[in-house]
Amino acid sequence: AIQLTQSPSSLSASVGDRVTITCRASHGISSALAWYQQKPGKPPNLLIYSASSLQSGVPSRFSGSGSGTDFTLTISSLQPEDFAIYYCQQFNSYPFTFGPGTKVDIK
């Protein structure tokens, strides 16, 4: 199975900060990567698919990049509603796998 690692596991940031989260795959997955945001008590919300495509309705401050084994989620200017846990997911091959998550909280 393809393993995904995320860094950092957590970060503290202020409103307005630029935030970058990294996801690394154990094997190349082309651009078959998605990013999700999850808030307490809610299901995950799709932000980015195919590494860099913004899901409809998601604010443009979210962006994704990368291919192969290294991927990045960037929040250009952190907003109060962005404090949450972020997960990457690979869909290149079964079993689908998720990264362990990155918790973004308030500094």
Added chain:
Amino acid sequence: EVQLVESGGGLVKPGGSLRLSCAASGSTFSNVWMSWVRQAPGEGLEWVARIKSKRDGVTTDYAAPVKGRFTISRDDSKQTVDLQMNSLKTEDTALYYCATGGPAGTYFDSWGQGILVAVSS
């Protein structure tokens, strides 16, 4: 986008069985590939199983920890997808989501609210 509602969760003893169901509405259900994803308390997300559409052969895939114990199935006439869980273990305790989206159900833009399964003696 499809709307999803899970049901059937609860408390079960180790070794027991439980059947989850997910009711879908708002889309052409028969064409979508459906998955179950779970989240243990305080933990991350784990993909569990996936079933293809009838036109794609209704084939299934499972995560290693549940293979041979869980069975995913679908009833397009009722617009439901079920997860039969047998030989349950304490480590199966989690919130179970049904989910779908993307081409061939690859990434998930539609999620249910989740249903809790607790395995404990």
